[in-house]
Amino acid sequence: MKKLRLTVASVAIGMLALSGCGQGGTPESSGDGDKAEAPEYSVATGVDLKDSKTWQKAKDAGEITIGVKKDQPGLGNVSAGSDTPEGFDIEIAKMVAAHLGFEPDQIKYTETVSANREPFLQQGNVDMVVATYTINDERKKVVDFAGPYYVAGQDLLVAEDSDIAGPDDLDGKKVCSVDGSTPAQNIEDKYKKAELVTYDAYSKCVTDLQSGSVDAVTTDDAILRGYAKQYEGEFKVVGKPFTEEPYGVGLPKGDDALRDAVNDAIEEGMDNGDWKKAFEYTLGSTDDVDMPKVDRY
Amino acid sequence: MDFLELLQMFLSGAWGTIKLFTVALIGSMVLGTILAAMRVSPTPVLRAAASTYINVVRNTPLTLVMFFCAFGLPFLDIRFGSTSSFNSFVYATIALTAYTACFVAETLKSGIATIPVGQAEAARAVGLSFGQTLGQVILPQAFRTVIPPLGSVIIAMLKNTSIASAFNNRELISAMRNAIEVRGDLVIPLLFGTALAYLILALVLGRVFDYLEKKLVIMR
Secondary structure (H helix, E strand, O other), X not given: OHHHHHHHHHHHHHHHHHHHHXXXXXXXXXXXXXXXXXXXXXXXXXXXXXXXXXXXXXXXXOOEEXXXXXXXXXXXXXXXXXXXXXXXXXXXXXXXXXXXOOOHHHEEEEEOOHHHHHHHHHHOOOOEEXXXXXXXHHHHOOEEEEEEEEEEOEEEEEEOOOOXXXXXXXXXXXXXXXXXXXXXXXXXXXXXOOEEEEEOOHHHHHHHHHHOOOOEEEEEHHHHHHHHHHOOOOEXXXXXXXXXXXXXXXXXXXXXXXXXXXXXXXXXXXXXXXXXXXXXXXXXXXXXXXXXXXXXX | OOHHHHHHHHHHHHHHHHHHHHXXXXXXXXXXXXXXXXXXXXXXXXXXXXXXXXXXXXXXXHHHHHHHHHHHHHHOOOOOOOOHHHHHHHHHHHHHHHHHXXXXXXXXHHHHHHOOHHHHHHHHHOOOOHHHHHHHHHHHHHHHHOHHHHHHHHHHHHXXXXXXXXXXXXXXXXXXXXXXXXXXXXXXXXXXXHHHHHHHHHHHHHHHHHHHHHHHOOOO
């Protein structure tokens, strides 16, 4: 008995020692005092897309399943203690769903990490994907894209007082990104003098940036804006994007009726101001942001 | 990204896995043997220290152990080189070593238990010290007894190297992530390819252990 007590005590001490180092990762999300009005999208009635198998299936089920990210502030993020995702991708998803005749409460959000997006669409686990999904030719072989609804570009997140003004200032500096992502590959291929650090999540990069272990975090500017907003006054986005990443809505291959409808939804949202409201509500000012042109390939 | 480029990506990833594995293998064998020796030593303090260590580290998920190494050690200003990639490699191998050594030690301890007590008594009778008894009589026999279960522990460690990809190490899993990013049309084949790569490495290891077992097993 005494031995057991000793064991329990020693394990407890060990766990405390271990857990002490897990702190300082994710701060409380800051209260947004001057948050823009949450956009409302008018749900279309009498929509009939009987040519679209995907739409018909969702209509019969009474809900549409949309793949989103849950770990990217500002785009698709589930903050601690809540279970509803929020962000620009989520607003686009609501906007498109409304155009297709689905109320916000008829949307089922499924997390799609980068590696899951194509398989989930191919297997019909999700009806569409709105998850920082860059349109490219390799992916077009197996899925279809509506949009783009936003053209992101790779940018840098640095400390507020940093003098890094662009990717050419990265020589000998440590720059952090996510393992296996396009931004990480770009740094490795084009900026060989920068020292690349990779983790499995941006939150770890941000922790490193806070502690000064790395000099910059790099990924698409939209994601960085989300972090800059979360850490107001601590970090800034350099604002000189050096790549182009058109974000599209991923759809099952060959469902042209659905693709046309989603493209219509995106265009309509851009025309009637919903897109701008959604952007201001989630990512901030649209002053230096251009709406992309939808590509109906 | 054609097939050859993908293959090259995976080969360099496999090389990263092999590097992590080899260093952690040597480290965990050495540390595991030391821990096992402590566990059976006549000194209560050593015994208690070893079992405390094993109880704590063995029951902590490896991801947490690695998190502690990758973020805790630099926090304490413990660094091993100037480049972050080398540092990350060392942190990951420390975590793998610290974690796997517990399993090696427990396996060895069960091997020690199979050695008839008469062996130790005979060694004492001819005047060997505890260290000599353990090092020259008991451990060599214990090792030969536990080759099959030790093989399982080592193969588990090979697969555990995949956790290092989350902490700035490039190995098979990061090669897979890179490949999926550029070839979204091949996700499922790439997943299978990665599994196959691990399978090949593990099968080779398994063969090595089968061979060792045949060579070294004690006929009773």
